[in-house]
Amino acid sequence: MTSFILRMAFLLLLALPARAQEDYAATLPGLAGGFGEIAGAVERLGALGDPRALPVLQALQDGRLLKTADGHVLLPQGAGFVDAATGQPAEAAGAEAVRLNNRVRQALRGALGRLQLVSPDAAQRGAAAEAIFRSRSAEDVPPLQAAIAREQDAGVRAKLELALAAAQLVAADPAAKRDAIARLGAAGTVEARALLIEARAGNPGEAGAIEAAIARIDQSLAIRRAAETLFQGLSLGSVLLLAALGLAVTFGVMGVINMAHGEFVMLGAYATFAVQELCRGIPWLAPWSLPLSVPAAFLVTAACGALLERGLIRHLYGRPLETLLMTFGVGMIIQQAVRLAFGAQNREVISPAWMQGTITLPGGVAVTQNRLWIIVFGLLVLALVFAAIRLTRFGLEMRAVVQNRRIAATMGIRTGRVDAMTFAFGSGLAGMAGVALSQIDNVSPNLGTGYIIDSFMVVVFGGVGSLAGTLVGALTLGVVNKMLEPYAGAVLAKVFVLVAIMLFIQRRPKGLFALKGRAAES
Amino acid sequence: MPNDRFTLTRRATLAGLGAAIAPLAAPAIRPAFAQGAPIKVGVLHSLSGTMAISETALRDTVLMMVEWINGKGGLLGRKVEAVVVDPASNWPLFAEKARELLQVHKVDATFGCWTSVSRKSVLPVFEELNGMLFYPVQYEGEEESKNIFYTGAAPNQQAIPAVEYLMSADGGDAKRIALLGTDYVYPRTTNRILRGFLNSKGIGDADIMEEYTPFGHSDWQGIVARVKRFAGEGKKTAIVSTINGDANVPFYRELGNQGIKAEDIPCVAFSVGEEELAGIDTKPLVGHLAAWNYFMSIKGTPNEEFLKLWRAYIKNPKRVTNDPMEATYTGFRMWTQAVEKAKTTKVDEVRAAMIGQKLMAPCGYEEEMLPNHHLSKPVFIGEVQADGQFNIVWKTPSVVKAENWSPFIPENANRKK
Numbered sequence: 001m002t003s004f005i006l007r008m009a010f011l012l013l014l015a016l017p018a019r020a021q022e023d024y025a026a027t028l029p030g031l032a033g034g035f036g037e038i039a040g041a042v043e044r045l046g047a048l049g050d051p052r053a054l055p056v057l058q059a060l061q062d063g064r065l066l067k068t069a070d071g072h073v074l075l076p077q078g079a080g081f082v083d084a085a086t087g088q089p090a091e092a093a094g095a096e097a098v099r100l101n102n103r104v105r106q107a108l109r110g111a112l113g114r115l116q117l118v119s120p121d122a123a124q125r126g127a128a129a130e131a132i133f134r135s136r137s138a139e140d141v142p143p144l145q146a147a148i149a150r151e152q153d154a155g156v157r158a159k160l161e162l163a164l165a166a167a168q169l170v171a172a173d174p175a176a177k178r179d180a181i182a183r184l185g186a187a188g189t190v191e192a193r194a195l196l197i198e199a200r201a202g203n204p205g206e207a208g209a210i211e212a213a214i215a216r217i218d219q220s221l222a223i224r225r226a227a228e229t230l231f232q233g234l235s236l237g238s239v240l241l242l243a244a245l246g247l248a249v250t251f252g253v254m255g256v257i258n259m260a261h262g263e264f265v266m267l268g269a270y271a272t273f274a275v276q277e278l279c280r281g282i283p284w285l286a287p288w289s290l291p292l293s294v295p296a297a298f299l300v301t302a303a304c305g306a307l308l309e310r311g312l313i314r315h316l317y318g319r320p321l322e323t324l325l326m327t328f329g330v331g332m333i334i335q336q337a338v339r340l341a342f343g344a345q346n347r348e349v350i351s352p353a354w355m356q357g358t359i360t361l362p363g364g365v366a367v368t369q370n371r372l373w374i375i376v377f378g379l380l381v382l383a384l385v386f387a388a389i390r391l392t393r394f395g396l397e398m399r400a401v402v403q404n405r406r407i408a409a410t411m412g413i414r415t416g417r418v419d420a421m422t423f424a425f426g427s428g429l430a431g432m433a434g435v436a437l438s439q440i441d442n443v444s445p446n447l448g449t450g451y452i453i454d455s456f457m458v459v460v461f462g463g464v465g466s467l468a469g470t471l472v473g474a475l476t477l478g479v480v481n482k483m484l485e486p487y488a489g490a491v492l493a494k495v496f497v498l499v500a501i502m503l504f505i506q507r508r509p510k511g512l513f514a515l516k517g518r519a520a521e522s
Numbered sequence: 523m524p525n526d527r528f529t530l531t532r533r534a535t536l537a538g539l540g541a542a543i544a545p546l547a548a549p550a551i552r553p554a555f556a557q558g559a560p561i562k563v564g565v566l567h568s569l570s571g572t573m574a575i576s577e578t579a580l581r582d583t584v585l586m587m588v589e590w591i592n593g594k595g596g597l598l599g600r601k602v603e604a605v606v607v608d609p610a611s612n613w614p615l616f617a618e619k620a621r622e623l624l625q626v627h628k629v630d631a632t633f634g635c636w637t638s639v640s641r642k643s644v645l646p647v648f649e650e651l652n653g654m655l656f657y658p659v660q661y662e663g664e665e666e667s668k669n670i671f672y673t674g675a676a677p678n679q680q681a682i683p684a685v686e687y688l689m690s691a692d693g694g695d696a697k698r699i700a701l702l703g704t705d706y707v708y709p710r711t712t713n714r715i716l717r718g719f720l721n722s723k724g725i726g727d728a729d730i731m732e733e734y735t736p737f738g739h740s741d742w743q744g745i746v747a748r749v750k751r752f753a754g755e756g757k758k759t760a761i762v763s764t765i766n767g768d769a770n771v772p773f774y775r776e777l778g779n780q781g782i783k784a785e786d787i788p789c790v791a792f793s794v795g796e797e798e799l800a801g802i803d804t805k806p807l808v809g810h811l812a813a814w815n816y817f818m819s820i821k822g823t824p825n826e827e828f829l830k831l832w833r834a835y836i837k838n839p840k841r842v843t844n845d846p847m848e849a850t851y852t853g854f855r856m857w858t859q860a861v862e863k864a865k866t867t868k869v870d871e872v873r874a875a876m877i878g879q880k881l882m883a884p885c886g887y888e889e890e891m892l893p894n895h896h897l898s899k900p901v902f903i904g905e906v907q908a909d910g911q912f913n914i915v916w917k918t919p920s921v922v923k924a925e926n927w928s929p930f931i932p933e934n935a936n937r938k939k
Contacts, residue, residue: 197756
């Protein structure tokens with residue numbers, strides 16, 4: 001009896017590949033059909049477990065799989081093509097690529113996931129686990145259990161276990177299901193929550209356990225959400241800080257109302273673009289184009305600033321209204337000049353790989369890399385400004401001239417030169433802000449106009465002439481804006497912030513950090 | 523793409539240069555072979571200011587068509603002359619320039635406007651002076667003037683089929699919709715119509731998210747994170763975007779950075795075409811969708827002829843064609859047919875002759891001017907490809923008649939058809 005069962009099992013095992021082979025050949029023509037048929041064929045190929053399906057599906061994903069008019073599917077091999085069903089070389093003339101839509105891509109992800117579960121590459125196994133998590137079905141349970149048993153990599157194993165829980169949630173075994181619900185609840189991700197909500201309707205028996213798991217996820221999500229909002233606020237704040245730092249020097253320290261400040265930011269962004277284009281021809285330099293842009297943008301905009309100060313602004317000291325009008329005009333000239341030189345269309349500054357994508361901090365808080373780098377950059381620039389003003393001779397002379405120009409002059413300080421350098425420094429900072437903005441905003445001639453109001457707002461709110469005020473002001477505005485956004489929407493949140501600042505300035509005209517003493521009075 | 527402060531992208535033509543050359547070019551066309559006075563065509567597109575980037579292409583299209591008709595011996599044996607004015611993206615100036623075209627230059631027909639607000643600004647002028655305007659951009663509907671022919675799509679020719687596609691099996695069976703838009707009349711009206719439509723299909727307000735942002739918005743992290751959360755409720759979610767202008771670039775970048783893939787949360791856009799994609803790295807966008815009535819990638823003789831004409835005129839292989847350009851082309855051809863039929867350029871007679879005009883349009887379908895001054899058009903859903911063109915994944919089996927008064931806006935219920 002036992003031997004009979006064994007023999008039957010053996011026969012079944014032998015028969016299976018033969019049937020699978022037939023199925024493989026029978027399924028292929030589906031790939032030459034409409035989107036619905038392609039999706040169905042992809043799912044079947046994924047379930048067959050035939051090793052020949054893997055290259056076919058990979059070619060399909062890369063858009064290299066061809067179909068002929070009479071329903072044959074051709075697979076690229078070397079320089080030519082082979083018929084995917086027979087493996088014989090085939091003529092590709094007249095064949096066209098099998099096209100994908102999102103439904104096919106979804107099916108493809110699941111099918112490739114199933115086939116790549118045995119891949120020797122840990123990254124591919126991890127991706128396979130994620131794919132199965134998304135497209136889970138009850139049939140995935142045994143292969144996943146087998147994969148977990150032989151998995152060495154802890155990270156991949158965690159992903160596999162999560163995928164197993166997702167598959168067990170849709171499987172029939174009630175004990176495994178309850179266990180899966182608990183494990184999904186412990187995972188605490190939005191995706192796990194979505195699965196649980198989906199499962200809630202079909203499993204009235206487990207409703208209590210599912211609700212508890214969802215509640216548990218919600219709790220951890222709430223904390224994570226608060227952390228993410230804070231990060232978004234800090235990120236917006238750091239952008240404001242960068243845009244406003246230059247102004248904190250030219251307006252805050254020197255008292256020059258420079259309406260062309262936004263245009264200097266824009267010039268910095270275009271300098272980034274120019275450096276990128278220059279580096280493009282030199283392969284070993286190309287990855288460094290963004291770091292190289294920082295000094296380049298600083299020098300370009302500082303030179304423009306020095307030119308503006310020496311050429312025009314110095315003739316208008318003490319006449320704020322004329323300065324405002326004149327710099328406004330200069331801003332328009334710069335905008336139009338850039339439009340003529342680079343064209344009115346936006347320029348694309350490529351983000352290096354280390355600034356793309358998301359990283360997950362401990363605790364599951366996901367932050368986007370470009371924003372993280374901009375926060376770091378903003379703080380570095382702030383440190384630079386602080387050091388320049390407090391620790392260098394240039395900073396000392398600058399403060400002396402601001403406090404009392406005539407006494408400073410009698411001490412042998414060339415006040416005109418200090419004015420030019422201070423203004424150039426502030427303009428250069430605007431250029432550095434432009435480098436950062438090129439990563440998150442469009443590099444277009446009117447890039448600067450969007451930031452000029454915000455910059456003035458930050459400087460006035462923080463307290464004119466106070467670096468600490470600029471920092472605190474920028475971060476406060478950023479965080480408040482992002483906290484309001486989910487409730488009021490992006491447009492209204494901005495309106496609320498503006499109204500709040502107006503009221504605040506009514507109460508404290510000198511801003512958060514008012515300067516005290518004689519210098520502040522004059 | 524009617525919008526107000528448009529800062530879009532890659533147009534090789536310099537706006538300022540175009541503004542300087544255009545008025546010079548117009549009088550340079552002399553009626554060398556004309557019998558009688560030339561027929562005048564007004565071109566009312568912004569050649570400077572924020573809209574220049576988009577509208578310059580439409581100015582080029584009209585000038586191309588004028589050259590085309592003159593190459594065929596003119597209209598009614600008379601030479602056609604373009605009068606180009608520059609309303610400079612300034613909405614009140616649109617009305618002034620429209621008046622100038624009609625009263626000073628006495629143009630027989632005008633091709634112009636892009637944003638809904640500019641159209642609303644010139645409408646009373648065209649009605650008062652009985653002019654004829656061809657408006658080539660898809661818009662929110664809720665308007666009908668005897669002096670305007672609308673050659674772009676009405677909401678039922680773009681927005682509603684696109685959402686129907688998202689809700690179909692091929693489109694991903696979406697059960698929750700996030701409506702994201704720029705904050706002005708076109709997205710708000712369109713989304714109002716879509717909400718009515720979704721409600722009628724059993725998608726309740728709890729499954730609809732609606733968010734607006736200012737023009738040129740660049741900080742999308744919060745909104746994209748909220749969409750992600752919105753999608754985490756166990757139902758298939760899709761994004762419907764009426765985001766206009768270059769705010770789209772940081773929006774798509776944020777989608778990519780936060781790992782939202784088209785197969786998980788597809789995003790269908792109503793204002794992103796070949797022009798808009800020409801300067802973006804489209805690899806992370808593959809699979810996201812756009813709904814239009816024309817794509818440059820459409821095959822067939824009518825489109826090949828259109829592309830040939832365009833390439834011969836513009837002499838720049840990088841310049842692409844898009845939906846509003848096709849609508850300008852179609853409007854111009856229909857106008858010439860109507861003038862031939864009426865044997866005059868008088869507005870009242872041409873208007874009567876316009877209704878029922880048919881044309882094999884570059885989209886590959888025969889379009890017809892309906893009595894409501896809108897066209898019957900096919901609808902296409904295209905998927906973004908890595909080369910910045912669209913791969914058509916769905917189309918209507920035949921043309922769709924325009925419904926400029928949407929049945930999904932309750933106030934329209936009493937309006938007689």
